[in-house]
Amino acid sequence: MKKIVAITSCSTGIAHTYMAAEALEVAAKEMGYEIKVETQGSIGAENILSAEEIQQADAVVIAASTSVNKDRFTGKKLVEVDVNEAIQNGKKLIEKSLTSPIYKSEGEEDDVNDVKTTSNKSGFQKVYSHLMTGVSYMIPFVVAGGLLIALAFAFGGINAEGEMASSLKKLGDLAMTLMWPALGGYVAFSIASRPGLVPGMVAGLLASQMNAGFLGALLGGFLAGYTINVLKKYIRLPQNFSGLLPVLILPLFSVLITGLIFIYVLGGPITALNDGLTNWLNGLTGINSVLLGLILGGMMAIDLAGPIGKAAYFFGVASLTNLSQGDVSNVMAAVMVSGMVPPLAMAFSSTIIGKNRYTREQREAGKSAWILGFSFISEGAIPFAVADPIRVLASVTVGASISGGLSMLFGSGIAVPHGGFFVFFIPGAVQNVLMYVLALAIGVIISGVLVTLWKKPIDKAKPQNAANAGEAA
Amino acid sequence: MGIQEVLTEELICFDLKSNEKETAIRELADLMQKSKILEDEELYLEAVMKREAEFTTGIGYGVAIPHGKSNVVTKPSIAFGKSKSGISYDSMDGKPVHLIFLIAVPENSNNEHLKILSQLSRKLIHQDIRDSLMKAVTKDEIYEVLKGDE
Known part of the structure; x- marks a missing residue:
């Protein structure tokens, strides 16, 4: 038996919310489906859907004239209509929900909106905000790492000798090592939301190992983020396989593409640039x-x-x-x-x-x-x-x-x-x-x-x- | 607590005079005014019509549930009116309305009352309930049809 979960809600929360709920329940019963309807009216939410019920549901119906938080329904087939639609055409709506596209997480949807809303931001502003996001996530790692290493030297001298000092040094080193994935990952995250994190972090760590430094991790993050955006735009999977996109296709191909471009194309020049900059700074006297x-x-x-x-x-x-x-x-x-x-x-x-x-x-x-x-x-x-x-x-x-x-x-x-x-x-x-x-x-x-x-x-x-x-x- | 609490006998009208949406709503609001449910009928009607402007409350099947939430409402109430000839209401299905439930809710009302309203709303979805309401000629019959599940 098909299982449906639904949310109904209307602006005053007095009548339509409940009529829609009843209409959906009647319709589902006639169709031989199981349904649970959460009503978000002025009484507050009633008959609240549990995570388990959502998990088991075949489809989600949202009939609301107010905005309903859909985070709970990520990965579910979901149809969203005005509350009146449910009162009028409960059956049709339930049918429709079973063939609806899968609802994507808030982040991914934001991303779709991003393209529209940020289009009036200049390219530079967008790049700048991605940069800021990445750096702001990176800084705490540098703070923790830098201070721990400093303490290690304070306790154990320049070679961080002694058990305590070497432990502190180890912790600091770890935190410092993580700053690169954090930078690359969150630049990509800012560009492409959640799917960006994986290739971004890999690119960041890669930059660190290739000695491509700050610039490398930064560019790696940008490369990763835009790679995801391109992949998302051009990869179209049949409905039944669309669930594979975030768990298999995007991680695999984004890391593959970003990584190979970084290793064979970008890495070398960036490393050279980075070395040059470092030498120049060190040479400044x-x-x-x-x-x-x-x-x-x-x-x-x-x-x-x-x-x-x-x-x-x-x-x-x-x-x-x-x-x-x-x-x-x-x-x-x-x-x-x-x-x-x-x-x-x-x-x-x-x-x-x-x-x-x-x-x-x-x-x-x-x-x-x-x-x-x-x-x-x-x-x-x-x-x-x-x-x-x-x-x-x-x-x-x-x-x-x-x-x-x-x-x-x-x-x-x-x-x-x-x-x-x-x-x-x-x-x-x-x-x-x-x-x-x-x-x-x-x-x-x-x-x-x-x-x-x-x-x-x-x-x-x-x-x-x-x-x-x-x-x- | 049952439906009588919010739909008192004075608030039932078996034969609405008006054939127009706005005047029919006003007829029912007049009943509320007489029962001292509204401190200011005009302000309440304003709230109702504002809601109506958002989207019609004529939900089809000959039923309309205009409603207003306002601080001039002293207690949550429903006025019920029937019209044999039908009221032109620009319903969702375009058909005239024969059953009107005018709902009045204070800004802050307790959930008991709201529950009654939500139960009533749920009932109106069912064809048999609507048919029974159309047939009902006494107030007791109305109560019988609408009485709560408890």
Whole structure:
């Protein structure tokens, strides 16, 4: 006997929900089918379908004029119609459900919508958001791995000797190793949702083994994601086999295609590029490295964690991921210290040296900016930048740039991509930590003083305007 | 608690005068007004017609269930009206309506009452129930047809 499960729901949830349920039950009975109908009315959901019942059902009918969550029905034949349709044509609807296409998971359906909704996003924005997704999933691995390795060295010296130290080192290494699959996998996940994860992760690990680094894992992720999208577009299976697509066809072919392209086409050039970049960074000394620090530092502040800041940040993270283990990155150190300057400088100015130049709300924002700054969250300066963009952004950019340059000059290095002031205290996480703090303090003081001098005390009769800015400049 | 709780005798009309959707609904709402179920008949009717504008509640088979949820409703109620000649109602099947159940629900009503309404709605799907309602000439007969399963 065929088994059907259904959900009915209407906008007021008083009458139609139940009529539709009854109509479906009557129809199923006449057809000799078994049915269970969950009613989502104003009483709340009644006769709720259990996972087991859904599992056993041959088809799903959703008759609703409200939006019903369909997550439970992934992989089931499903028909969705207006609630009135069930009242009118219960039998037809049940027939239809048995020949309906299989409902795909929310993620996959989102993807279909994605094509429509994101088409008004520019290509660059889309690529950027995939990149951000991948990096945001990767960073925690780097944080955990980097800190654990730093601790291992702190306990066991440069060879991480001793049982505890070697255990910590092992954990850190594992976490660090996983950052590549995480990056590749979640870039692909962002592009192609769940099916992207497998080829993306494989590509990420492949990049790591081929020494293609950050760039390799990133491009591997993109390759994997778009491969899935292409496969999904062109592979059409007969209805009865469509269940094989997510469990067999997509994983097999996406890994095969992505992997082979990576090994034979992309891998070589990317590895060369990666090596080149690493050598260039390692070769940077003296004035060149200070220059790099100045530039990256300025970038970190000029749009307060906007696209320019993010670009600088990615550069820092990339430099970090190419390190040999136990090493620290000067570039990442410069990037992080610069990113801390804007909120700290504004906090310094608004809560200590220039209180009369800020409104009460801004002084409050200044207090939280201390915390945000110490946590390396550049966005803490945004409330100030919004109110007075030119003075604030220019001032913090100068200080951040100087901090970045000084950090390079002092040879400070860091093993982790985030954490702000709090990683300063972890032994081994920051190289040359005292000078690093000095670099931070100098940047904060310069920016803080600059913005305080530049801003006028708040004077109700004389609002800040362009003339003031010109005069001060 | 049974159907009498929400469909009191005063709310039953065996011979609706009107042949038009809106005026027929108003006839039934007048009954509710008299029974002090509505604090403001106009506001309630507004809610009903708004619902009606979304999609007709003429569900076919000569049955309509206009309904409104509003805070001017003091207690969940149903008014029932019959029309021999039929009411033009732009039903889903295009046929005139002979049985109208006007439903009034407060914004916050307890589930007991809503359950009664949902049971009534379920019954109306069945041909034999509709036929019996068409034949019924006394209030007791109506109650007999609609009485709950309990």
